[in-house]
Amino acid sequence: MRLGWIWMLCVALLAGCGGDGGDDDVHKVIIDSDYNTMSDDGQLGVMAAQLQAEGRIRVMGISVVSGNQWLRQGVADALKSMERLGAGAAIPVYAGENMPLDHDYAAVQAEQAAGAGGDGYLGAWSTPEPQTDADLVAPPDGFATRTQVQAKSAVDFIVDTVKAHPHEITLLAIGPMTNVAKAVARNPEIVPLIKQIIYMGGAVHVPGNTTRTAEFNWWFDPDAAQQVVRLPIRQVVIPLDVTDTVLLTKPVYDRIARAPQPTLITRLFQQLNGYGFSGDSGFENDPTYTQNIWDTLVLAYLIDPRFATETREEYVDVIARKGDPENGRSVGYDVPPAGVPLQKMTVVTRFDNNRFFDFYVDLFTRPVPVKLD
Template identity: 30%
Template sequence: MNPLPVILDVDTGIDDAWALVYALRSPALNVIGITTGFGNADVASTTRNTLLLTQLLDTPVPVYRGADRPLWRTWSGPVIRYHGHNGLGDAILPPVHHTAQRQEAVPFIVDAVHQAPGQVTIITLARLTNLARALLFDSTMVELIKGVVMMGGSAFVPGNVTPVAEANVWGDPEAADIVFKSGLDITMVGLDVTMQARLYREHLARLNPTLSYAQLLQQATTFYISAYEQDNPDIVGWCPIHDPLAVAVVEDPDLVTVERLPVQVETRGQHTDGMTVVDGRTRHYSNGIQVALSLNRDRFLQRLGERVGIS
């Protein structure tokens, strides 16, 4: 079977770094390009971090710089608490020699799906700003994109930046609203399943030390786990590893169970801004978003270990 062509849209912080390693080392995926944006850090930092990962992995996959702010809102700033000042847990970073493409993210996305109609899956691990901007630029893309698998949202569990909102949707609700209403075939890999994707300190200890990226992932993820422990008394010795799960679902859809449900994004609520409002009253809805609701955790961790190098 030929590898599936995918575009990764990232705001490379710590869990994005794991997702990049997973995707770029997967024989089942052909990463044709990586687009960056604001979120866990500013776009200059997320672009640098992405280029660093491609450099450590010695891959020529092109990187395209994207959005530096939400569509119409003021950006609230980087997530220093969880990703540090540099987006990678304040780990010491080596010099980066890879450079981003001159073309920016939106024209790359538009060109890529037109060149391979019906073939490209877009994996979004960040705010949905780049994809929304591409759709605003060229609405015909909807018929050309094979599908979108997004890390974001929550259906029947609490949010992680507010009681009801998940970070990637909350960070640009209008962009998410545009994408959700576009008619694209979307799979929402949200907090219902990513909070079950637990990476423990023991996994870090078993990461193959000869791998070029091992030390970076260990340092960054140690920071990430500590941040989760400090803010969440029920979390001890682990962190949810959100973004790699979305990549893994593209490779192996049976990792999660999904239901197609009506989902709307709240863009005006005083207490619910950025919420993904999922109507669970009618199950197995014929239209709507494919919402991931449960995870085969052991199978996911096995795949993560195989791709990233955990013994």
């Protein structure tokens, strides 16, 4: 009798803390992303779906924003990504903002003419904006046929989800900040209700990539990035400072592309990453080829902050000066400039690369979690 009472008490306690069907100990996340099929954003989508199937996170939804691609293409890729993984019903997709707050193509051209420099990658600005679905490029396995974009806008989705789950939602911000900036501008009451934001963005103490000083995500919409980093919210930044040191190499690539038990995901990974960004030179024909790892570090940090082996606590700001070659540059301060409402945040500068790649390969080579639907 006494043992039975103790057993029932244990069951009740487990249920109360999420150990038996509850989810208090599960990370609730919104993935805010300039989505693509199987580059860094799409790779995070695969890993997130696997972690949700395992019960380690709960993805409330994917809010898509223009950045790597225009919004319409990003939404199409996100829908197919979730359908491919059997997560079309479990992880809804919301369409967000198509244009930056105040960074248009004329400004981009002016900044380049003024000496912004960089690697030449302009994301969506490099391609015509699709006007209809007929202008979209299908993923290798075709468009989604069963999964539909949600009627609610991404901005409203962010607001409503944070309000419904106060102090529980982590924003995984792996694209430009336009959706988040608009959400907090329209509904500032959600700011103290957001648990934390973990970014892939910025180049705090290293050179940029899209320009000589600015990292792409924060460069694409500098005004939105500046507004969001200044919010009084717990924030963690995964900048180029660390992503420059985490490189996908041929041996790691082969662990996925030549997995002992191939899946649709491993085959797609090989097809879309095997010949690099150029499409003609990469892992499949150059054993010395490497690729940077960006967004997936954000998910690893969420699951276990100990993946970060070196961090700095500092105040980070973003320069937002339209037409200036410094537009989008991120700056870290030990002491914030007078009158600027900056927040001290964690800036990750080094990762446990070996442990991270074990985590990365494991999630990519698992069977596709089709039971999510």
